[in-house]
Amino acid sequence: MMKMERKQISNGVKPQQALWDNYWLSGAARYASHEQIIERIKRFASPGAVVLEIGAGLGVDILAAASDGYEAIALDISREALRRIQSRAEGHVKNLHLVAADAVYLPFKSDSLDLVFHQGVMEHFRDPGPFVHEQRRTIRAGGAVIADVPQTFTFYTLRKMWAIRRGKWFAGWETQYTPGALRKTVVGAGFEVIEMYGRDYDIPLFRYISRIERIGLNRYGRPIVPWIIRRPVGRICGLFEKTRLSHYFRQCIGVVGVKR
Amino acid sequence: MLSDKLLAILACPLCKGDLEYDRVNEKLICHQCRLRFSIEDDIPIMLINEAEKF
Numbered sequence: 001m002m003k004m005e006r007k008q009i010s011n012g013v014k015p016q017q018a019l020w021d022n023y024w025l026s027g028a029a030r031y032a033s034h035e036q037i038i039e040r041i042k043r044f045a046s047p048g049a050v051v052l053e054i055g056a057g058l059g060v061d062i063l064a065a066a067s068d069g070y071e072a073i074a075l076d077i078s079r080e081a082l083r084r085i086q087s088r089a090e091g092h093v094k095n096l097h098l099v100a101a102d103a104v105y106l107p108f109k110s111d112s113l114d115l116v117f118h119q120g121v122m123e124h125f126r127d128p129g130p131f132v133h134e135q136r137r138t139i140r141a142g143g144a145v146i147a148d149v150p151q152t153f154t155f156y157t158l159r160k161m162w163a164i165r166r167g168k169w170f171a172g173w174e175t176q177y178t179p180g181a182l183r184k185t186v187v188g189a190g191f192e193v194i195e196m197y198g199r200d201y202d203i204p205l206f207r208y209i210s211r212i213e214r215i216g217l218n219r220y221g222r223p224i225v226p227w228i229i230r231r232p233v234g235r236i237c238g239l240f241e242k243t244r245l246s247h248y249f250r251q252c253i254g255v256v257g258v259k260r
Numbered sequence: 261m262l263s264d265k266l267l268a269i270l271a272c273p274l275c276k277g278d279l280e281y282d283r284v285n286e287k288l289i290c291h292q293c294r295l296r297f298s299i300e301d302d303i304p305i306m307l308i309n310e311a312e313k314f
């Protein structure tokens with residue numbers, strides 16, 4: 001594992017900037033691109049379209065969008081995050097643009113973007129109103145927004161609330177959304193909700209089975225969980241995921257809204 | 261050097277008005293708000309708190 005440099009940033013920067021600069025410099029965050037988001041970008045925007053990721057962080061999703069031929073803009077309040085995305089792209093992606101900005105003050109003309117998405121960002125705003133309204137302003141008529149946030153009814157929420165109470169949460173404070181609250185936030189900014197989705201399970205049994213499953217497929221090229229467990233669990237998950245109720249059991253939920 | 265595609269859609273984060281691109285000094289200027297935004301390694305720093313007043 002690569003040892004990341006730890007550099008504390010403080011003077012002359014807003015606390016939010018310093019928080020996220022230090023977070024991305026620490027190298028604590030590691031995650032792969034989110035297929036549920038990538039798939040929706042492809043569905044709601046054609047290659048060549050201008051796609052913005054707000055709070056790009058590691059930039060895995062926006063780099064995937066750039067590779068898929070979109071005019072991809074990675075926006076983050078942390079230039080440390082952007083520098084890392086830049087070094088990862090290394091000029092391979094010509095249609096990738098980087099912008100340091102505050103998500104509530106987007107530096108784009110009105111109606112100039114085809115699609116805006118954010119994952120794990122909106123929960124950091126105490127008032128999401130101005131944040132989502134800025135997205136509506138910059139998206140063109142017919143353009144879409146994808147908002148992806150942590151879901152309320154999870155063990156993650158309990159762990160997080162406990163950590164916030166003790167002052168040990170990395171971001172200081174953070175909220176979470178029920179499917180209804182997420183829909184209401186996006187509708188409140190004037191978007192029409194096209195679809196809602198859930199991703200990843202917070203239920204330990206399902207999570208461990210899918211993790212073991214992935215190890216089996218990666219290492220041996222075949223499932224290692226016995227079919228007597230795999231089949232019923234897979235079938236239950238499949239049926240369950242078709243229902244709206246399943247969103248209340250997911251780790252994260254997302255919404256796709258269109259500006260009319 | 262910022263790409264033309266990005267320049268075409270960039271606006272002042274405060275007044276949302278047009279920006280002037282100063283290629284020599286690598287700055288983006290909003291004449292209305294009298295703010296100058298710097299560009300570091302091709303990354304426009306559009307943070308209002310870091311913009312230079314003139």
